Amino acid sequence: MRFRHPDGSPVHLGYCSNVHQAEDLDGVIGQLAAYAEPVRERLGVDRLGIGLWLARDTVTRLVDDEDEVKRLKGELAARGLETVTLNAFPYAGFHREVVKKDVYLPDWADEARLRHTLDCARVLAALLPDDIARGSVSTLPLAWRTPWPPDRAETARRALDRLAAGLAAIESDTGRRVRVGFEPEPGCVVETTAQAVRELRGLDPDRLGVCLDACHLAVQFEDPGAALARLADAGLAVVKLQASCAVEATDPADPAARAALRRLAEPRFLHQTRTASAPEAPVHAVDDLPDALDGGLPTGTGPWRVHFHAPLHADPEPPLRTTADQLTAVLAGLLGGTSVHCDHIEVETYTWSVLPEPPADLAGGIAAELAWARDRLTGLGLKEDHQ
Template sequence: MRFRHPDGTVVHLAYCTNVHQAEDLDGVLAQLARFGEPVRERLGVDRLGLGLWLARPVASELVADPAAVTKLKAELAARGLEVVTFNGFPYQGFHDPVVKHKVYRPDWAAPERTRYTLDLARLLAELLPDDAVRGSVSTLPLGWRTDWRGDGGQLDLLAKGLAEQDRPVRVAFEPEPGCAIETTAQAAALLSEVDTDWLGVCLDTCHLAVGFEDPAAALGRLEDAGLDVVKLQASAALEAAEPKDPATRRALESFVEPRFLHQSNEGAPPGADDLDLALGGGLPGEAPWRVHFHVPLHADPAPPLTSTRPVLAATLAELFGGATARTDHVEVETYTWQVLPDAPADDAGLVAGIAAELDWTRHALTTLGLEEVSA
């Protein structure tokens, strides 16, 4: 979906397809029919944005076969779907039974991370709508904090490769709890010397909330460092107001699961690297907890738990409520639907949930004065 800010900026809204399991081209094409088009139809729009996730094997397949890129582009158009952004954070295996720390490998010290990201940028340049101003690729915040030893010049190679493309695609590093860059202050410090023509920040509002960061202060910090918000990931974290309460602990225990890492904080970092560790004594429980578990935007979890939707709403207001739009790519990224305690029972339930999240975001944007633009 597209929206026009009062300053004339066209703002693209998409949902991220890393919620779907597909690590070959046939799987990606199938998900367009199985989920993308039904979500678009449920929203009643002529055009729906997707934030595509192309695992390394899919990207390799497409790079090697220009006809396959043409096929993907035609399939997107036929189903009323468009792409201006990729999620390049997970490399592959994002729907393995256990992902956890594997999602941070290879990190930005590895040449294969650079090659993968540049392949994504080249593919996105071919898929961009003719009237799109630019593309974006979000990526991991350098690496997991205990593994990170420096990039060895890979970020310079990345910027150089992006500059050589015919159409502009920018790469956005996504601060995340527990990583080398987990806060906007660390983004400002560690990305201070990158080529900001091509590199910037992907602001994920779940991660922002888990870090207990104030949206206005965080955005001001990035602007002072000369770092653009290349992309916003609209997301909400799990919140527990009284983590020592027995009912709250039982509710939190229902969110412990083996696939993804659920970093948990009680105030500003550092915190616990996973929810089970927090519940096992890793956090004292004297103040509210926020948990890196992406929960649906449009509905709170069952009481006594809540979500950090107010942080998302405040961030949207900071980005779009002023005289100028401070980014133009928004991606709803709730990749955890299948591991929620009340996970959708079938495809129809997932389609309905994704559509409801996009509808919530659409309403939030139009309330801030943006106008929805039809195809």
């Protein structure tokens, strides 16, 4: 969906296709028909944004065959869909039985990560709607935090300079600018906005910035206003916002809360868990929810927040709640003022299949999330831009 900010700028809202289990091109196209088009129809809109996740083999196929890119773009258009952003964080195998830390491989010290990201940018430049000049690609925050010796950190830094040069070359070749956003995530080399400033300051500000994930921001107990100000002061653009909510246990010692959390401790994805006494206060951390529940995290220092992307519009099992108020504050900070500070918004709830009770109607759930986000945007004064 497209919106128009009061300052006249366009703002794009869509959802991320990494929720769908498709890793080849035919599978991706099949999911457009099975889910994305029905989501658009549920919302009653003529045009819906979808942020594509394309596994490595699919990206290779698209880069090698221009006709396949045209085929994908044609399928998007035929179903009333458009793509302005790609999620290049997962490389492949995102729906294996166990993903966990493998999602951070290859990292930015590996040549494969640079090649994949530039290939994604080139594919996106070809997929962009004709009236859109700029796209975005999100990627991992350099690497998982260990092992990260100085030589790998230096290799990654050089790769980022090459990334900026490669994006400039794509713009020269195609006339379409693609920006890459590094996504701070708990447990990684860059897990907070302060670390993003430390690691990314001084890079090409026109092409490299931050993909801000509202769930991750909440898990790290970052205050939204302070985080956005920190990035702005450093000259780091919010290239893309992933509209997402974490799960919070207000009283992690409550047996009912612990039982509900235990039902979220599934084996596929990593669910980093944090506690702090207040926003911006020192954070106690463990790398996965089972570790927290088995005694690795204190229960007397404040609420627990869990890296489990919860549906935006729905409450989890009581007494758990979500951090939807944090997401609302991020949206207000980026879009509630006199000018736009982020124009690509992607709902990224990839965890529907690992909920304790997965929905029978996935398209309906995604549509409800997008309706929730649409209501927040219109509440900030944006107008839906109908085709």
